[in-house]
Amino acid sequence: MTSSSASNLLVTSAAEPQGRPVQTDSYYERHIFFCLNQRGGGDASCANHRAQEAFERCKSQVKAAGLAGPGKVRVNKAGCLDRCAGGPIAVVYPDAVWYTFVDESDIDEIVESHLKNGKIVERLVTPVYLGR
Numbered sequence: 001m002t003s004s005s006a007s008n009l010l011v012t013s014a015a016e017p018q019g020r021p022v023q024t025d026s027y028y029e030r031h032i033f034f035c036l037n038q039r040g041g042g043d044a045s046c047a048n049h050r051a052q053e054a055f056e057r058c059k060s061q062v063k064a065a066g067l068a069g070p071g072k073v074r075v076n077k078a079g080c081l082d083r084c085a086g087g088p089i090a091v092v093y094p095d096a097v098w099y100t101f102v103d104e105s106d107i108d109e110i111v112e113s114h115l116k117n118g119k120i121v122e123r124l125v126t127p128v129y130l131g132r
Helices: 051-064 104-116
Strands: 008-011 020-023 030-035 073-078 089-093 097-100
Touching: 030 051, 030 104, 051 073, 051 089, 051 104, 089 104, 097 104
Parallel strands: 030 073
Antiparallel strands: 008 020, 030 089, 089 097
């Protein structure tokens, strides 16, 4: 490790120029993805459960809390995450925590507890057996 940064490693392989720093930290501390998929034929889909509104609420709450940006939190739309039976669904990485939410207060709790303070909101965690 260099003395200038404990979060960077010096690479000395044939694939990388000697001494080139390689970032070992994630660009974002946490990344939350909201499934916004709309299935046809009356099949269960997150879009039927106000997922777009939840995404917008999360994005605005993250910005208002000063959590948005590199080294912090990113809020993204996603297509089908294949957990339709638990929808609406969001997943937080790198923690790999899947959430089922109902209303704005659930989103506010995810932002405050998990995205801001790193504490999983256990009551909203999607059961592992719920898939499509």
